[in-house]
Structure formats: structure tokens, C-alpha cells
Amino acid sequence: GAVVSQHPSWVICKSGTSVKIECRSLDFQATTMFWYRQFPKQSLMLMATSNEGSKATYEQGVEKDKFLINHASLTLSTLTVTSAHPEDSSFYICSATGQGPLAEQYFGPGTRLTVT
Amino acid sequence: AQTVTQSQPEMSVQEAETVTLSCTYDTSESDYYLFWYKQPPSRQMILVIRQEAYKQQNATENRFSVNFQKAAKSFSLKISDSQLGDAAMYFCAYPGTASKLTFGTGTRLQVTL
Numbered sequence: 001g002a003v004v005s006q007h008p009s010w011v012i013c014k015s016g017t018s019v020k021i022e023c024r025s026l027d028f029q030a031t032t033m034f035w036y037r038q039f040p041k042q043s044l045m046l047m048a049t050s051n052e053g054s055k056a057t058y059e060q061g062v063e064k065d066k067f068l069i070n071h072a073s074l075t076l077s078t079l080t081v082t083s084a085h086p087e088d089s090s091f092y093i094c095s096a097t098g099q100g101p102l103a104e105q106y107f108g109p110g111t112r113l114t115v116t
Numbered sequence: 117a118q119t120v121t122q123s124q125p126e127m128s129v130q131e132a133e134t135v136t137l138s139c140t141y142d143t144s145e146s147d148y149y150l151f152w153y154k155q156p157p158s159r160q161m162i163l164v165i166r167q168e169a170y171k172q173q174n175a176t177e178n179r180f181s182v183n184f185q186k187a188a189k190s191f192s193l194k195i196s197d198s199q200l201g202d203a204a205m206y207f208c209a210y211p212g213t214a215s216k217l218t219f220g221t222g223t224r225l226q227v228t229l
Contacts, residue, residue, distance in 0.1 A: 032215065043207060043219045044161075091159060097215055105217060107161035 002028045004096050006108035013084055013115055021079045021111045023094030029074035030096035034105065035067075038091045050077050084115045118143045118212045122220035129198045130228050136183075137193045137223045139208030145169075149211055152182070152193045155222075156204040164206070167191060195225075203227045 003026040013019045023033055032051050036044040048064075050056040050071035058064045066088075068080040077096075081088055091112050095105040119142045129135035141150065152164040167175045167184045175182050179199075183192045195202055208220040 034216070038159075043221050044217075046216055046218075049214060049216060093159075093161065095161075095217075104163070104166075105211075105215065110159050 002026075002096070002098065002106040004030075004094065004106045004108040006092075006094055006111050008111060009109060010112045011114070013113070015085055015115055016083055018080055018082045019084055019113060021081075021092055021094075021113075023077045023079070023096065023108050025075045025096045025098075025106070028096075028098045028106075030077075030098060031074065032097045033071055033077040034095045034097075035069060035077075035079050036093040036095070038093060038110075040091075044093060047079075081113065084113070086115045089113055089115045118210050118218050120208050120210050120218050120220040122208055122223050124223045125221070126224045126226070128226040128228060129195070129202075131198055131200060133198055134194060134196045135198055135225065137195075137206050137208075137225070139191045139193070139220055141189050141191060141208070141210050143189070143210065143212075150182075150184070150191045151209040151211070151217070152180070152191075153207045153209055153219075154202075154204045155207065156201075161207075165193065198227050200227050200229075 005024045007022045035047045038044045047062045048056045048058045050069045052071050052074050056069035071077040093110045094108045121140045148169045150167045154162045154164050165177045165180050179196045181194045205222045207222045209217045
């Protein structure tokens with residue numbers, strides 16, 4: 001099946017710094033990638049949708065200047081958390097869809113971000 | 117806007133027994149898909165089963181089956197012969213516009229010996 005990787009799997013950063021998370025589709029071309037945020041014991045909340053070569057679409061309430069998303073190729077999307085604060089600590093998950101009538105989402109393993 | 121509701125925060129089942137997880141949703145569409153995802157302690161999201169709304173037959177994948185009631189907008193997941201490895205969070209999901217998934221709040225399933 002389709003495989004999506006994320007890197008890093010766990011990152012600790014200091015408050016005020018920026019951190020980049022990569023999401024790669026390993027064996028297929030992802031026309032669309034999604035970024036989710038999941039707090040402990042809660043569901044996944046969609047943050048943004050990114051399409052290769054175009055600007056990301058952010059969900060209501062998500063600060064686009066804080067969560068920078070770049071989808072430079074059909075296999076790579078990055079999420080940069082800028083000027084991170086402790087409240088940004090969370091589990092970030094990406095997913096990718098290929099082409100076809102049902103664009104099934106394939107999920108990455110997630111990245112745990114801890115901001116100290 | 118689409119909404120997905122899971123009313124059971126936690127469920128428990130004995131090994132080898134059967135358990136049913138509930139999900140209701142709201143949509144104005146007539147043709148759509150519905151999904152059940154499993155999130156084990158590793159937190160990797162795994163697609164368990166999908167249902168196409170235009171198909172009257174309920175989807176089945178080995179020990180997993182659904183009871184899809186389109187008129188009632190109900191989409192429950194039945195796990196038969198439960199195994200310890202089934203312990204996880206289960207999320208019901210509806211793909212809306214541009215394949216954006218709306219997830220329910222999840223049901224934590226415990227499997228006991």
C-alpha cells in the first residue's frame with residue numbers, strides 16, 4: 001500500500017524557535033496533503049490542505065503565519081511552526097492523497113512536538 | 117457543514133466477544149463515503165473499513181463489518197471475535213469537500229482477557 005513518512009518523529013524545541021516537519025509520500029505522487037493536529041485523548045483536527053505548487057488552504061482559526069506550509073513537489077510537504085510556544089506542543093499528523101475517484105488518505109506516523 | 121458524532125467515549129469487550137461502536141453523521145449529500153479508522157498506541161492511523169453510500173450492502177473486512185443505515189445517518193462498526201490487538205482508539209470519519217476528513221471524537225476500545 002501507499003506509504004507516507006514523517007520526519008522527525010519527535011522534536012523538542014525551545015520557546016521562540018521554529019521547527020520544520022516533513023511529510024513525504026514514498027511510493028506515489030500526492031496531489032494533496034493534509035496537516036492535522038491532535039491533542040492528548042482528542043480527535044484529529046484539520047489544520048490545512050496543501051496542493052502541490054499552490055498556496056495552502058487553512059482551516060478557520062489556524063494562523064497561517066504561524067504554521068507555514070509548503071508543498072514544493074508531488075512527494076513532499078513541510079509544516080514549519082514559527083516562533084513556537086508551549087501551547088503549540090502537540091502531535092502533528094500529515095496525510096496524502098493520490099489520484100482517482102476516491103482520494104483515500106494515507107497517514108504518516110505523526111510527529112510529537114514539545115516546546116519548552 | 118458535516119458533523120460526525122461518536123457517543124461512546126469508551127467501550128470494553130472481552131476477548132473473542134463482539135462489540136459495536138456507534139457513529140452518526142450529518143450531511144446533505146446523497147453520494148459519499150464513510151470510514152472507520154483505528155489509532156493504536158503507536159498513533160499510526162489505520163483505515164479499518166470504508167462504506168460507499170450508494171451501496172446498500174454493508175461493507176465487511178474480515179472480523180470488521182458495518183451497519184450502515186443511510187436514512188438514519190448511522191454508521192456503526194462491529195468487531196467480531198475481538199482480539200487484544202484490537203485495543204485502540206476508533207474514529208469514524210466523513211470525507212467532505214475536497215476529500216477533507218471530518219472525524220468523530222473517537223471511542224477508546226479496551227479488550228480484556
